[in-house]
Amino acid sequence: MTDQWAGETGTVLVVDDDETVRQSLIDVLATAGIKGFGAGRRAEALAAQVQYEPSAVVVDYRLPDCSGIDLAKELKERDADVPVLLLTGYASLDTAVAAVGQLDAYLIKPVAPAAFLQTVRNALFRRALIIENRSLVERLQRLNAYQALYDPLTGLPNRALLDDRLTQALAGSRRTGSCLAVLFVDLDRFKVVNDLFGHHVGDQLLREMADRLSAARRRSDTVARFGGDEFVVVCPDVGTSGSACRIAEHLLAELARPAAVDGVEHRLTASIGITITSPGAQSSSPELLLRNADTAMYRAKEAGRADWELFDEAMRDRVVERFEVERGLRASIESGDLALAYQPFVDLKSGRVVGAEALMRWHRDGHGTILPVGFLPVAEESGLIAPMGRWAFDRALSELSAWERAGLVSEDFRLWLNVSPHQLADPSFGDEVDGLLRRYDVPSRMVGVEIVEDALRDVGATTKVLRQLREMGVSINLDDFGAGYSNLSWLQELPITGLKIDRRFVSSLDVAGDTRGPAIVQGLISLGHALGLSVVGEGIETAAQAEVLLSMGCELGQGYHFAYPGTARQLWSAPGAVEGRGEEDGSAVEAALAGES
Numbered sequence: 001m002t003d004q005w006a007g008e009t010g011t012v013l014v015v016d017d018d019e020t021v022r023q024s025l026i027d028v029l030a031t032a033g034i035k036g037f038g039a040g041r042r043a044e045a046l047a048a049q050v051q052y053e054p055s056a057v058v059v060d061y062r063l064p065d066c067s068g069i070d071l072a073k074e075l076k077e078r079d080a081d082v083p084v085l086l087l088t089g090y091a092s093l094d095t096a097v098a099a100v101g102q103l104d105a106y107l108i109k110p111v112a113p114a115a116f117l118q119t120v121r122n123a124l125f126r127r128a129l130i131i132e133n134r135s136l137v138e139r140l141q142r143l144n145a146y147q148a149l150y151d152p153l154t155g156l157p158n159r160a161l162l163d164d165r166l167t168q169a170l171a172g173s174r175r176t177g178s179c180l181a182v183l184f185v186d187l188d189r190f191k192v193v194n195d196l197f198g199h200h201v202g203d204q205l206l207r208e209m210a211d212r213l214s215a216a217r218r219r220s221d222t223v224a225r226f227g228g229d230e231f232v233v234v235c236p237d238v239g240t241s242g243s244a245c246r247i248a249e250h251l252l253a254e255l256a257r258p259a260a261v262d263g264v265e266h267r268l269t270a271s272i273g274i275t276i277t278s279p280g281a282q283s284s285s286p287e288l289l290l291r292n293a294d295t296a297m298y299r300a301k302e303a304g305r306a307d308w309e310l311f312d313e314a315m316r317d318r319v320v321e322r323f324e325v326e327r328g329l330r331a332s333i334e335s336g337d338l339a340l341a342y343q344p345f346v347d348l349k350s351g352r353v354v355g356a357e358a359l360m361r362w363h364r365d366g367h368g369t370i371l372p373v374g375f376l377p378v379a380e381e382s383g384l385i386a387p388m389g390r391w392a393f394d395r396a397l398s399e400l401s402a403w404e405r406a407g408l409v410s411e412d413f414r415l416w417l418n419v420s421p422h423q424l425a426d427p428s429f430g431d432e433v434d435g436l437l438r439r440y441d442v443p444s445r446m447v448g449v450e451i452v453e454d455a456l457r458d459v460g461a462t463t464k465v466l467r468q469l470r471e472m473g474v475s476i477n478l479d480d481f482g483a484g485y486s487n488l489s490w491l492q493e494l495p496i497t498g499l500k501i502d503r504r505f506v507s508s509l510d511v512a513g514d515t516r517g518p519a520i521v522q523g524l525i526s527l528g529h530a531l532g533l534s535v536v537g538e539g540i541e542t543a544a545q546a547e548v549l550l551s552m553g554c555e556l557g558q559g560y561h562f563a564y565p566g567t568a569r570q571l572w573s574a575p576g577a578v579e580g581r582g583e584e585d586g587s588a589v590e591a592a593l594a595g596e597s
């Protein structure tokens, strides 16, 4: 430390009206390589401060025209960092000590040269520290300002700066009457890269893609990182939508070039949504442009990725409709606009109803009854399927319990509920079902769930939930079997109890000349039986289909041939609904169904 202090130099102003003292102090400073200047009174001192900008000032306590303490104050007002050392005699020591808050040090006369030098050096060192510290703080502030506007990973403008640039570009378009294009770039399946190769590789690829976008842009364009694997390119002064699409083509080609990280070659693709303003960009805002470009990007993804899509009004209409559906659904859970339709499962041999599937319906305000195709995708995507599914289970089990109390259901009756991938991914799903079974006092053998193969893509999480359901005694059908991914290893791994043969195969059964369809159906039935599973033919529309299925050994069937999905009343008034249902049971049926209209 002392070595460092010893090295501290600078210029020092010595203010003392005694010429001899002044000069001897300047001489002592000179021995340490520190340059000294002298001043005899206040006015000279202030002038010297301006002229020499001293790094420290030594001031005598008694000056002819003011006190040293007052002068110290004045000097510091002009340069807050300048250390002021006070020279004082014994007599004035007390006063000097009292003023020490304003001074950096004091020295008692006569001053020993070594002590004087050390004190001056300490003061110079402290001053240097303060200045160094200040520049650090300033650098830090500049860095913060940078980080507020730029993405630290890629160095691209961030969302905040993008917003600003977009606003400016819009203003520019208005001035010049030109068109402004906004491109929303989203890397395809980037999550997979992160999951497979780790974030370190993911980050490097993001940087590489950012560099390529930057290099490909025109000088007036802005490339910003919007978030994760999303980038936005703002292109002012674009001639037509055709030119915007050509820019997108170019960017796609740049991004698609192989990129090597740690010796591994990656091939990424991107989907780009483009929106372009009318000339002069009258009715646009940054939010609207980003939203439209984002919508078009989603369209590009839906259409198969690795391509661009240009925003049009129809897209906006679809987005609005989707949004309306979501809002309507949200309200419907509470308002009682959801309903369940029941479609019987029939024993193909006897024609007896041995079960039913609950199918969700939405009585949408002003739109009539909507089938699942019209709302399930939105429900899935928005996560609303979770509360809707809970509602369906609650309603179905409470009805089942009423039917049972009324003696409507046979021993082997089972009510089937469709469960979406989203619901199965929730680890608490099994517990919820268990709670409802207890609440409505329904035996678990009377309940089954239908799952689709799509739900099995995340097999790990799903299997746990399915195992729990099986352990509880709930049956599990693999729905639409043969139509989805049909990974046969699932049949081996999953605790399912039955297969529902997809109706596409069933409908082939009475098509003249079709031999493959029936062969597949026969194969699926044999496969199911060999695995000890029950087999249901779904979508049976004709007597012929039912007969062929029966002849092939399929025991259960469902379809319009037997009954359309309907209300509980319709379910129980179907012919053969309950074996031997006599007149005396009629009142119980009515009572059980009384709550339903």
Ligand code: C2E
Residues within 6 Å of the ligand: 343, 358, 359, 360, 371, 372, 373, 376, 389, 392, 418, 419, 420, 450, 479, 480, 503, 538, 539, 540, 541, 558, 559, 560, 561, 565
């Ligand atoms: P799914 O589970 O395969 O249900 C069978 C669908 O086929 C039903 O359509 C039913 O009305 C229809 N169907 C029945 N018999 C015939 C027939 O003979 N011919 C033809 N062409 N169709 C027949 P729906 O009710 O529109 O349901 C469609 C899908 O929506 C269901 O397919 C199921 O995957 C899903 N779904 C229905 N309700 C729910 C629910 O509460 N929760 C969940 N997660 N999904 C549900």
Ligand code: MG
Residues within 6 Å of the ligand: 357, 418, 450, 479
């Ligand atoms: Mg089903």
Ligand code: MG
Residues within 6 Å of the ligand: 479, 480, 500, 538
């Ligand atoms: Mg089905």
